[in-house]
Amino acid sequence: MAAKNARPAxxxxxxxxxxxxxxxxxxxxxxxxSYESGIPTFRGNGGLWETYDPEVYGNMPGLVxxxxxxxxxxxxFISDFYNVLLQAKPNPAHLCLxxxxxxxxxxxVITQNIDNLHQQAGTRSIVELHGNxxxxxxxxxxxxxxxxxDRVKEMVSLLKKARSSRVEVLKIFSRYCPRCLKCKGRFRxxxxxxxxxxxETDLSRSRELLDDCRAxxxxxxxxxxxxxxxxxxxxxxxxxxxxxxxxQPSALSDIxxxxxxxxxxxxxxxxxxxx
Numbered sequence: 022m023a024a025k026n027a028r029p030a031x032x033x034x035x036x037x038x039x040x041x042x043x044x045x046x047x048x049x050x051x052x053x054x055s056y057e058s059g060i061p062t063f064r065g066n067g068g069l070w071e072t073y074d075p076e077v078y079g080n081m082p083g084l085v086x087x088x089x090x091x092x093x094x095x096x097x098f099i100s101d102f103y104n105v106l107l108q109a110k111p112n113p114a115h116l117c118l119x120x121x122x123x124x125x126x127x128x129x130v131i132t133q134n135i136d137n138l139h140q141q142a143g144t145r146s147i148v149e150l151h152g153n154x155x156x157x158x159x160x161x162x163x164x165x166x167x168x169x170x171d172r173v174k175e176m177v178s179l180l181k182k183a184r185s186s187r188v189e190v191l192k193i194f195s196r197y198c199p200r201c202l203k204c205k206g207r208f209r210x211x212x213x214x215x216x217x218x219x220x221e222t223d224l225s226r227s228r229e230l231l232d233d234c235r236a237x238x239x240x241x242x243x244x245x246x247x248x249x250x251x252x253x254x255x256x257x258x259x260x261x262x263x264x265x266x267x268x269q270p271s272a273l274s275d276i277x278x279x280x281x282x283x284x285x286x287x288x289x290x291x292x293x294x295x296x
Contacts, residue, residue, distance in 0.1 A: 030288070033281050037264050038292050040279075044126045045235035047261075048118055049252055051133045053241025053268060057286045058109040060136055069105075073098050079215040088187065096184040103177050106136050106154055107170060114240060114285035115142035117293050122146060124296065128234060131227045133242060133249050135212050148226050150219055150249050152212040157198050161206025163220075168210070172197065219248060231255055236262040240285050244271040253277075 040046075052062040061067040063075070070079075077083035078098050087095045111119075119142040121127035129146035130139050137155045139147050152158070155173065158165045168176075176197045183189035198208040213219055231237060237256040244250040253263050253273050265277040266285050274280055281288050 030281050030283065033279050034288070034292055037279055037281065038296065040236050040262060040264065041121065041126055041238075041292065042296060043235055045233065046121065046127045046238055047129055047131060047230045047234040047236075047256070048121075048127060048238040048240060049131045049133075049242055049249070050118075050139070050240045051242025051244075051249075053243070054112075054114050054285050055109065055134055055136050055138055056241065057114070057284060058112045058136075058138055060105055060109050069098075069102060072101065075215065081214055081217070084214075088190070092187045092190045093184040096180045096190060100177050100181060103154070103173055107174060109136060109138060111138045111142035112286050114289045115139055115144070117289035118240075119143035120293060121296075126296070127238075129230050131230065131249075131252065133246065148223050148230070150213070150223055150227070152210075154210060154212055156211040157208040158211035159201040159204065159206045159208050162201060162204040164201055164203055165211060166208065168197065224248060227252055228255060231261065232259060234261050236264055239263065239265045239267070239271065239277070240289070241267060242271060243267075243269075244273045 052060070056062060056065075061069075063070050077087060084095060087098075115138050118127060118130055118139065122130075122144050129148060130144050131148045131150065132139055133151050135149070135152050135154045137153055155168045155170065156165050157168055176193065179193045180190060183193060198210070200207060231252060234256065237253055239253060242249070244253065250272065253276065257263055257276055262279070263277045264279045265271060265274060266281050266283070266288050267274075268282065268284060270280070270282070
């Protein structure tokens with residue numbers, strides 16, 4: 022009787038669970054996994070691009086132009102951007118991936134997210150394709166420094182107080198994005214903006230992980246942003262099973278071997294429940 026009343030996804034969950042048990046799994050995550058932590062997707066309802074034009078605020082020339090014309094608008098953007106990230110906490114889906122890594126079943130997480138939630142959940146092997154909002158990187162030599170939450174809160178608070186003064190805002194940026202001690206280059210927030218190239222080291226590392234994985238687990242990615250969207254195709258060509266867990270079908274759902282539609286915060290805990 023139980024089998025007759027099983028939900029449509031139960032069979033897929035059982036199959037995916039058996040695949041995960043064998044290990045050598047890599048996971049690719051997108052904005053959807055963090056949506057349930059209170060971080061709207063950039064283009065979705067309540068997302069940042071509803072308020073701020075991405076053609077202006079999504080690239081470095083636009084940000085520089087806004088700073089020169091209206092520093093208070095740039096401060097408002099930065100404040101709104103970080104306020105969402107500072108309030109977010111890892112959800113059950115992030116924690117499940119951390120559990121899989123600790124169980125030596127998950128090799129690594131490749132993420133398009135910049136919110137640092139995988140690290141907060143305890144995952145250690147992470148490739149961040151689009152950077153990390155809680156880190157600064159030297160533009161010249163690539164050296165990085167952590168930007169802890171308390172430092173970010175302090176920076177945002179100071180920027181708000183100085184929001185109408187270009188000189189004071191610039192001084193504050195210089196304090197939190199200083200000169201590099203190694204090469205004297207300038208640090209900046211480590212986020213890949215529109216029109217910028219992804220770090221080739223991160224892409225190479227991602228491909229290396231996929232060269233030797235049994236399955237690629239896709240969680241919360243629409244797979245429309247390249248080159249990240251090319252990774253499932255790369256894994257497929259090398260014989261990996263492609264498993265998709267998404268609230269909506271992605272642009273590459275047709276190539277997936279297994280598709281489970283629904284909230285990752287519900288599906289992942291169900292998958293690992295008896296692992």
